[in-house]
Amino acid sequence: MTARIIDGKAHAAALRGRVATAVAAFRAVTGRAPGLAVVLVGEDAASSVYVRSKNRATGEAGMRGFEHRLPADTSEADLLALIDRLNADPAVDGILVQLPLPAQIDADAVITRIDPDKDVDGFHPVNVGRLASGLAGFVPCTPLGCLMLLKGVALSLSGLDAVVVGRSAIVGKPMAQLLLAESCTVTIAHSRTRDLPGRVRQADVVVAAVGVPGLVKGDWIKPGATVIDVGINRIVRADGSSSLVGDVDFASAVQVAGAITPVPGGVGPMTIACLMRNAYVSACRREGAAIDPRVDAPEDGGA
Ligand code: NDP
Numbered sequence: 001m002t003a004r005i006i007d008g009k010a011h012a013a014a015l016r017g018r019v020a021t022a023v024a025a026f027r028a029v030t031g032r033a034p035g036l037a038v039v040l041v042g043e044d045a046a047s048s049v050y051v052r053s054k055n056r057a058t059g060e061a062g063m064r065g066f067e068h069r070l071p072a073d074t075s076e077a078d079l080l081a082l083i084d085r086l087n088a089d090p091a092v093d094g095i096l097v098q099l100p101l102p103a104q105i106d107a108d109a110v111i112t113r114i115d116p117d118k119d120v121d122g123f124h125p126v127n128v129g130r131l132a133s134g135l136a137g138f139v140p141c142t143p144l145g146c147l148m149l150l151k152g153v154a155l156s157l158s159g160l161d162a163v164v165v166g167r168s169a170i171v172g173k174p175m176a177q178l179l180l181a182e183s184c185t186v187t188i189a190h191s192r193t194r195d196l197p198g199r200v201r202q203a204d205v206v207v208a209a210v211g212v213p214g215l216v217k218g219d220w221i222k223p224g225a226t227v228i229d230v231g232i233n234r235i236v237r238a239d240g241s242s243s244l245v246g247d248v249d250f251a252s253a254v255q256v257a258g259a260i261t262p263v264p265g266g267v268g269p270m271t272i273a274c275l276m277r278n279a280y281v282s283a284c285r286r287e288g289a290a291i292d293p294r295v296d297a298p299e300d301g302g303a
Contacts, residue, residue: 003227003257006149012269014298015148016061019276022292023062026283034283035064036094036120036275037086041079041105042072047098053272054096061276063283066092076105080113087115093286094120094279117285120278123170131177138278143175145270146207146228147182148296153226153259158183163200165189165216165247166209171230175207196220208247218252227253227260230267 027033036058040051051067058065068082079097086095095118101107111119116126122138130137150157162184166172176188189199200206200220208216209230221227231247246263254260261267277295284291 003254004153004259005254006153006226006228006259006261006266008145008149008261008266008269011149011152012145012273015270015273015295016057016276018292018295018298019273019280020061022295023280025292026280026287026289027062029289030283030287032091033062033064034093034279035066035089035091036096036279037066037068037089037092039068039070039079039082039086039095039097041070041074041098042102044100047100051098054275057272057276058279061280063276063279064091072102074102074105076109079105079110083110083113087113087118092118093283094118094275096121096275118282120275120282122174122278128169128174131174134181138282139178140170140174141271141274141278142171142209142230142267143178144274144277146175146230146267147178148274149228149261149267149270150205150226156182157205160184160204161187161202162205162207163187163189163203164207164209165193165196165200166207166211166230168209171209172207175209179205179207206248210247212247213245214247214249216248216253218249218254218256221253221256223256224258225256227257228267229261229263231263232268 038051038054040047055065055067086092095114097110111123114124116124119127119138122140127137131139162179164172164176167188167190176186179186187199189196197220201222203225205226207228213233213235227248229246229248233245234242235245236242244264281291
């Protein structure tokens, strides 16, 4: 058996297209574009690439981008003052501070300073609490993208056994909350979990968000399970060439799973698409405008 490959690029392109259509309608009704502010402190190369892609996607969605690039030695007080200005700016619907931040800045202090109703990354404790309580807020973009991919495979996840490997605040924990809200029976595994292969073997849905290349092997996978690989790991070979691999050993898992995301081209493209989705939703909420339900629930079922 060979698994169906879940095409994250196609799903993400479709989501971005739906957001762009909804944004055009929002602009026609309100006379303004949704605004997304992205703040980058320092020169981290990977962060710079992410911020460039986010700004490009913002423009392509018909939204207004506000880019703030600050020097690496920016003080926490100066960054907090910028957050205060963005919180108060009516043209800004979403605020994203690119992580990691330089050592002199306390990331928690910065995240908690963002107005929770502009926190399109969903990292603010208020949004963490809203997710756990089943209230409307913002869900972190990566797990939200994973859920959308899962729903493209099976419309209902109710009653399925799900294992999330990884318990980070930005992926593992919110992913588990989302699966619980879909009525999955959820296990959250981590570095201290005993018999990880045995746990994963029970699962109809496996989400791997670990940061260890190829950790999850094909013989850990229950035949027919859906496997979502969040991992992005750069492997450098002896000859100096490099490539991106996930946390799942794709070559063996694809032989056993029912459906699987590749790396690259799986979860990665969904993250920015979900950021655009969250920024649009934020603008609608702030204007009291209707959120187009087709953004999240396309009539054609997905990509
Ligand atoms: P973190 O490092 O914050 O968390 C990793 C988690 O994996 C921890 O909970 C850790 O357990 C657990 N873990 C580590 N080693 C093992 C092991 N051997 N067995 C079981 N569990 C283990 O990572 P993130 O959640 O931020 O990211 C995970 C991966 O996803 C990375 O590859 C990252 O690059 C990628 N990523 C991809 C995104 C995308 O857009 N596609 C977005 C965000 C992340 P413990 O808590 O016990 O230490």
